[in-house]
Amino acid sequence: MHELTGFQRDLLYCIAGLDRPSGQTIRQELEEQTDREITHGRLYPNLDTLVNRELVSKGEIDRRTNYYTISDAGVEALQEYHQWGTGRLP
Incomplete structure (x- = not known):
């Protein structure tokens, strides 16, 4: 997780909290939050990076729309990152 950018980590957290979101759903969610x-x-080059690092899986809804799901490796990475960060709070 430390090799990811902050935006890529935000994407990963966002995908983990949604059920098979499209890229546009992810974009809308992050725009609302930030x-x-x-x-x-x-958006899409960073999603591709997460897919290439096998933290996220990509599937097809239709010819123009993909969905994204967090992989087991992505869940594990988020859990480890959360534990690392929590251990640094006073």
Whole structure:
């Protein structure tokens, strides 16, 4: 998890909290949470990075829309990252 960017970690947390979200659902959720616009050019390359690192799986809803799910490795990475961060709080 430490090799991921903050945005990639945010994506991973977001995907973990949703049921097979599309890229647009992920974008909307993060925009609502962060109050910042997320462009297509930022979103999809970062989702691809998570897929390539096998932290997220990608499936097809239809020819134009994909869905994303967190993999077992992604869940494990989030749990380890959470434990690491929690151990540093006063």
